Amino acid sequence: MILALACALPVFAPENKAKMQMYATYYHNRFSNRQTSTGEIFSQRKYTAAHKTLPLNTLVKVTNKANLRSVIVKINDRCPNPYVIDLSLIAAKRILMHNIGTAVVNVERLDSTYTTIWERQDEMYRCFDRAEFNSKLATLQENMASQKFNDTFLFLYYIKMSNIGDEQRAKEIIRQLSETLQQKSSIRKENNQYYIYIGGFLTREKVVSAIIDLHSSYYLPLEVVKM
Numbered sequence: 308m309i310l311a312l313a314c315a316l317p318v319f320a321p322e323n324k325a326k327m328q329m330y331a332t333y334y335h336n337r338f339s340n341r342q343t344s345t346g347e348i349f350s351q352r353k354y355t356a357a358h359k360t361l362p363l364n365t366l367v368k369v370t371n372k373a374n375l376r377s378v379i380v381k382i383n384d385r386c387p388n389p390y391v392i393d394l395s396l397i398a399a400k401r402i403l404m405h406n407i408g409t410a411v412v413n414v415e416r417l418d419s420t421y422t423t424i425w426e427r428q429d430e431m432y433r434c435f436d437r438a439e440f441n442s443k444l445a446t447l448q449e450n451m452a453s454q455k456f457n458d459t460f461l462f463l464y465y466i467k468m469s470n471i472g473d474e475q476r477a478k479e480i481i482r483q484l485s486e487t488l489q490q491k492s493s494i495r496k497e498n499n500q501y502y503i504y505i506g507g508f509l510t511r512e513k514v515v516s517a518i519i520d521l522h523s524s525y526y527l528p529l530e531v532v533k534m
Contacts, residue, residue: 329390331369331412333399343384351396354428357384358392366417366425369394371402371410374507378402379417379425401432464514465506466521467530477501480525487524488517504532 334351343349345363361367361382369392370377378394378401386393392414396405404410424431471477474494480503481492492505505521508514511531518529 326413326415328413329392331392331394331404331410333394333396345383347383353395354380354398354425355383356380356392356394357386358382359386359389366421368415368417370413371404372412373410374403376402379421464508464511465504465532466514466518467532468503469528471501474501477503
Protein backbone atom coordinates (compact mmCIF):
# COMPACT_ATOMS: atom_id res chain seq x y z
CA MET A 308 0.00 0.00 0.00
CA ILE A 309 1.76 3.12 -0.46
CA LEU A 310 4.34 5.47 0.55
CA ALA A 311 3.32 8.93 1.10
CA LEU A 312 -0.31 9.65 0.09
CA ALA A 313 -0.40 7.31 -1.47
CA CYS A 314 2.08 6.04 -0.03
CA ALA A 315 3.37 7.75 2.52
CA LEU A 316 2.94 7.62 5.99
CA PRO A 317 -0.23 8.30 7.59
CA VAL A 318 0.56 10.26 10.48
CA PHE A 319 -1.98 12.16 12.39
CA ALA A 320 -3.99 14.77 10.43
CA PRO A 321 -4.50 18.35 11.57
CA GLU A 322 -3.02 18.87 15.01
CA ASN A 323 -5.86 21.09 16.20
CA LYS A 324 -8.46 18.44 15.48
CA ALA A 325 -9.40 16.45 18.57
CA LYS A 326 -8.98 12.69 18.33
CA MET A 327 -11.85 10.53 19.54
CA GLN A 328 -11.19 6.95 20.55
CA MET A 329 -13.91 4.44 19.72
CA TYR A 330 -14.51 0.97 18.31
CA ALA A 331 -14.67 0.33 14.59
CA THR A 332 -16.90 -2.32 13.08
CA TYR A 333 -17.95 -2.82 9.49
CA TYR A 334 -21.18 -3.24 7.58
CA HIS A 335 -22.73 -6.62 6.85
CA ASN A 336 -23.27 -7.31 3.15
CA ARG A 337 -27.04 -7.33 3.70
CA PHE A 338 -26.92 -3.52 3.82
CA SER A 339 -25.55 -3.27 0.27
CA ASN A 340 -27.72 -1.19 -2.07
CA ARG A 341 -29.82 0.19 0.80
CA GLN A 342 -30.38 3.90 1.19
CA THR A 343 -28.23 5.64 3.81
CA SER A 344 -29.18 8.62 5.97
CA THR A 345 -27.91 11.05 3.33
CA GLY A 346 -29.94 9.38 0.61
CA GLU A 347 -26.89 7.75 -0.98
CA ILE A 348 -27.02 4.05 -1.83
CA PHE A 349 -24.65 2.09 0.39
CA SER A 350 -21.78 0.25 -1.28
CA GLN A 351 -19.08 -1.85 0.35
CA ARG A 352 -16.64 -0.45 -2.23
CA LYS A 353 -17.00 3.21 -1.22
CA TYR A 354 -15.11 4.89 1.61
CA THR A 355 -18.03 5.68 3.88
CA ALA A 356 -19.08 5.08 7.47
CA ALA A 357 -21.95 5.40 9.94
CA HIS A 358 -21.84 7.18 13.30
CA LYS A 359 -24.49 8.29 15.76
CA THR A 360 -23.57 12.00 16.12
CA LEU A 361 -20.80 13.02 13.70
CA PRO A 362 -22.31 15.40 11.12
CA LEU A 363 -23.43 13.77 7.90
CA ASN A 364 -21.12 14.30 4.91
CA THR A 365 -18.19 14.98 7.25
CA LEU A 366 -14.82 13.44 6.33
CA VAL A 367 -12.99 11.66 9.14
CA LYS A 368 -9.69 9.86 9.36
CA VAL A 369 -9.87 6.48 11.10
CA THR A 370 -6.61 5.08 12.46
CA ASN A 371 -6.33 1.50 13.73
CA LYS A 372 -4.43 1.78 17.01
CA ALA A 373 -3.09 -1.76 16.66
CA ASN A 374 -1.10 -1.04 13.48
CA LEU A 375 -1.42 2.74 12.91
CA ARG A 376 -2.90 2.27 9.45
CA SER A 377 -5.35 4.97 8.41
CA VAL A 378 -8.22 5.50 6.02
CA ILE A 379 -10.45 8.49 5.25
CA VAL A 380 -14.21 7.93 5.18
CA LYS A 381 -17.28 10.11 4.71
CA ILE A 382 -20.07 9.89 7.29
CA ASN A 383 -23.22 9.17 5.31
CA ASP A 384 -25.26 7.03 7.70
CA ARG A 385 -26.29 6.60 11.33
CA CYS A 386 -25.66 3.82 13.86
CA PRO A 387 -27.03 3.62 17.41
CA ASN A 388 -23.84 3.63 19.51
CA PRO A 389 -21.85 6.92 19.83
CA TYR A 390 -18.72 4.94 20.70
CA VAL A 391 -18.79 2.92 17.47
CA ILE A 392 -17.98 3.88 13.90
CA ASP A 393 -19.30 1.41 11.32
CA LEU A 394 -17.09 1.25 8.22
CA SER A 395 -17.65 -0.01 4.71
CA LEU A 396 -15.81 -3.25 3.96
CA ILE A 397 -13.19 -1.59 1.77
CA ALA A 398 -12.38 0.91 4.52
CA ALA A 399 -12.10 -1.92 7.06
CA LYS A 400 -9.70 -3.74 4.74
CA ARG A 401 -7.48 -0.68 4.38
CA ILE A 402 -6.80 -0.67 8.12
CA LEU A 403 -6.54 -4.47 8.30
CA MET A 404 -9.41 -5.05 10.70
CA HIS A 405 -11.74 -7.00 8.39
CA ASN A 406 -10.47 -10.41 9.50
CA ILE A 407 -10.91 -9.53 13.18
CA GLY A 408 -14.24 -7.75 12.97
CA THR A 409 -13.57 -4.90 15.40
CA ALA A 410 -10.69 -2.59 16.26
CA VAL A 411 -9.94 0.23 18.65
CA VAL A 412 -9.46 3.33 16.51
CA ASN A 413 -8.77 7.03 16.71
CA VAL A 414 -11.23 9.17 14.74
CA GLU A 415 -10.39 12.72 13.62
CA ARG A 416 -12.62 15.13 11.76
CA LEU A 417 -11.15 16.59 8.57
CA ASP A 418 -12.15 19.64 6.60
CA SER A 419 -13.26 19.69 2.97
CA THR A 420 -9.73 20.26 1.67
CA TYR A 421 -9.18 16.52 2.15
CA THR A 422 -11.91 15.64 -0.35
CA THR A 423 -9.52 14.97 -3.22
CA ILE A 424 -7.44 12.57 -1.13
CA TRP A 425 -10.63 10.80 0.02
CA GLU A 426 -11.76 10.43 -3.59
CA ARG A 427 -8.41 9.06 -4.80
CA GLN A 428 -7.65 6.48 -2.11
CA ASP A 429 -8.08 3.51 -4.45
CA GLU A 430 -5.52 5.02 -6.81
CA MET A 431 -3.27 5.66 -3.86
CA TYR A 432 -3.38 2.10 -2.64
CA ARG A 433 -2.84 0.68 -6.13
CA CYS A 434 0.25 2.84 -6.61
CA PHE A 435 1.95 1.56 -3.50
CA ASP A 436 3.98 -1.54 -4.34
CA ARG A 437 5.45 -2.32 -0.90
CA ALA A 438 8.68 -0.72 -2.05
CA GLU A 439 9.88 2.84 -2.51
CA PHE A 440 8.26 5.59 -4.54
CA ASN A 441 7.68 4.66 -8.14
CA SER A 442 6.99 7.05 -11.00
CA LYS A 443 3.20 6.80 -10.73
CA LEU A 444 3.34 7.43 -7.03
CA ALA A 445 5.63 10.42 -7.39
CA THR A 446 3.29 11.91 -9.99
CA LEU A 447 0.29 11.32 -7.78
CA GLN A 448 1.95 13.04 -4.85
CA GLU A 449 3.00 16.00 -6.98
CA ASN A 450 -0.62 16.48 -8.04
CA MET A 451 -1.84 16.70 -4.46
CA ALA A 452 -0.90 18.70 -1.41
CA SER A 453 2.20 16.90 -0.11
CA GLN A 454 1.63 18.00 3.47
CA LYS A 455 -1.86 16.53 3.43
CA PHE A 456 -0.35 13.26 2.23
CA ASN A 457 2.03 13.23 5.16
CA ASP A 458 -0.65 14.35 7.61
CA THR A 459 -3.06 11.61 6.60
CA PHE A 460 -1.52 8.20 5.99
CA LEU A 461 0.99 6.08 7.86
CA PHE A 462 2.40 2.95 6.31
CA LEU A 463 5.09 1.25 8.32
CA TYR A 464 8.55 0.31 7.10
CA TYR A 465 9.49 -3.36 7.05
CA ILE A 466 12.69 -5.26 6.28
CA LYS A 467 12.25 -8.00 3.71
CA MET A 468 14.85 -10.76 3.96
CA SER A 469 15.08 -13.00 0.88
CA ASN A 470 16.94 -15.99 -0.60
CA ILE A 471 15.91 -18.27 2.26
CA GLY A 472 16.03 -21.82 1.03
CA ASP A 473 13.31 -23.50 3.06
CA GLU A 474 10.74 -22.91 5.76
CA GLN A 475 12.76 -24.54 8.52
CA ARG A 476 15.69 -22.23 7.84
CA ALA A 477 13.31 -19.25 7.90
CA LYS A 478 11.88 -20.37 11.26
CA GLU A 479 15.37 -20.72 12.70
CA ILE A 480 16.26 -17.19 11.58
CA ILE A 481 13.08 -15.84 13.19
CA ARG A 482 13.95 -17.62 16.43
CA GLN A 483 17.37 -15.96 16.38
CA LEU A 484 15.87 -12.58 15.51
CA SER A 485 13.51 -12.73 18.47
CA GLU A 486 16.59 -12.81 20.71
CA THR A 487 18.33 -9.84 19.08
CA LEU A 488 15.67 -7.52 17.59
CA GLN A 489 12.68 -6.16 19.47
CA GLN A 490 10.49 -6.52 16.40
CA LYS A 491 7.95 -9.03 15.17
CA SER A 492 8.86 -11.25 12.22
CA SER A 493 6.74 -13.33 9.87
CA ILE A 494 7.37 -15.83 7.06
CA ARG A 495 5.76 -15.58 3.64
CA LYS A 496 6.05 -17.92 0.70
CA GLU A 497 6.17 -16.11 -2.63
CA ASN A 498 6.84 -17.89 -5.94
CA ASN A 499 8.19 -20.97 -4.12
CA GLN A 500 10.69 -18.85 -2.20
CA TYR A 501 10.55 -18.03 1.51
CA TYR A 502 10.82 -14.46 2.78
CA ILE A 503 10.95 -13.00 6.26
CA TYR A 504 9.27 -9.67 6.97
CA ILE A 505 10.60 -7.83 10.03
CA GLY A 506 8.80 -4.86 11.52
CA GLY A 507 7.11 -2.52 11.41
CA PHE A 508 9.34 0.46 11.99
CA LEU A 509 7.85 3.95 12.31
CA THR A 510 10.78 5.78 10.69
CA ARG A 511 13.28 5.07 7.95
CA GLU A 512 16.09 5.88 10.38
CA LYS A 513 15.04 3.04 12.68
CA VAL A 514 14.79 0.52 9.86
CA VAL A 515 18.23 1.50 8.52
CA SER A 516 19.73 1.06 11.98
CA ALA A 517 18.15 -2.42 12.19
CA ILE A 518 19.55 -3.34 8.76
CA ILE A 519 23.06 -2.42 9.89
CA ASP A 520 22.66 -4.78 12.85
CA LEU A 521 21.30 -7.56 10.62
CA HIS A 522 24.16 -7.27 8.12
CA SER A 523 26.60 -8.10 10.89
CA SER A 524 24.93 -11.51 11.35
CA TYR A 525 23.31 -12.44 8.04
CA TYR A 526 24.54 -12.36 4.47
CA LEU A 527 21.09 -12.50 2.93
CA PRO A 528 19.61 -9.78 0.69
CA LEU A 529 17.69 -7.19 2.71
CA GLU A 530 15.17 -4.77 1.25
CA VAL A 531 13.20 -1.91 2.83
CA VAL A 532 9.49 -2.09 1.97
CA LYS A 533 6.38 -0.24 3.11
CA MET A 534 3.09 -1.96 3.87
